[in-house]
Amino acid sequence: MTTERRPMRADARRNYERLLAEAEAAFRERGTDASLEEIARSAGVGIGTLYRHFPTRDALLEALLHDRFATLCEMGADLLGAKSPRTALVSWLREFAKSSNRYQGLPASVMATLNDEDSRLYASCHAMREVGEQLLARAQQAGEVRPDLLASELLLLVASISWANEHSPNSIDRFLTLLVEGIWS
Incomplete structure (x- = not known):
């Protein structure tokens, strides 16, 4: 049995879009640990509305990053x-x-969800891991x-580079070059 999702009412859609916009701004400014209550307040809705749309952080x-991660998976498939x-x-x-490196704290969130099948980010992160393993x-x-x-080691090293870039901006290319020179046979 399949259940179809009904389209959102116009006001619910506006709330959803405002929440995404405010979350994007908050995560960019304060990182992935930004207060969900402040995001809801900035969007002009209550915390219950935020949780109805997004039951977890x-x-x-995942809603903010889904398209970006899907593009990364497509890129990997093309690169094969x-x-x-x-x-x-x-x-x-x-x-x-x-x-x-889109938001401060995101590398840790991505790496944590690779092993947490209950996380909403898991499917997106797992798909990226699979294409990385294939490459x-x-x-x-x-x-x-x-x-x-191992692919898990390589992804952890690259996530570490993203984390390091939070503390040493514009270092991704330099650190990746250093990593790459160490993994070639």
Whole structure:
């Protein structure tokens, strides 16, 4: 049995959009730990309205990041056909690092949800992990990446680069270059 979701009423849709806009601003300014109560207040709604639309902080993050993560997955799928597995992997890792750096605290949220199947972010993060695993495996099969490197380790290292960029802005490319030079076989 499938249940179809009814379209949102116009006022509910406006509340939803205002909540997303206020969450985007709050997360950019104060990081992913920004107060949900302040987000609701800034959107002109009560906290109950926020929780009706987004039952958890992860659900709110997932709504904000869904399209960006889907684009990253599509990019990875396209890169699986690239001539150079090494270049494909580095290109994808660079975009992964930049996407993980959208808000302060996001790298930790992304890494935490990779193992939390109950999180609303899990499906998006898991899809990214799968494409990252495929890109890594392809580079390893080509002999371009050390064979003992696990995808989970690589993603954690790149998330660490995103975290470091929070404290040393504009360092993603430099740190990624240093990482990449250490993982090639």
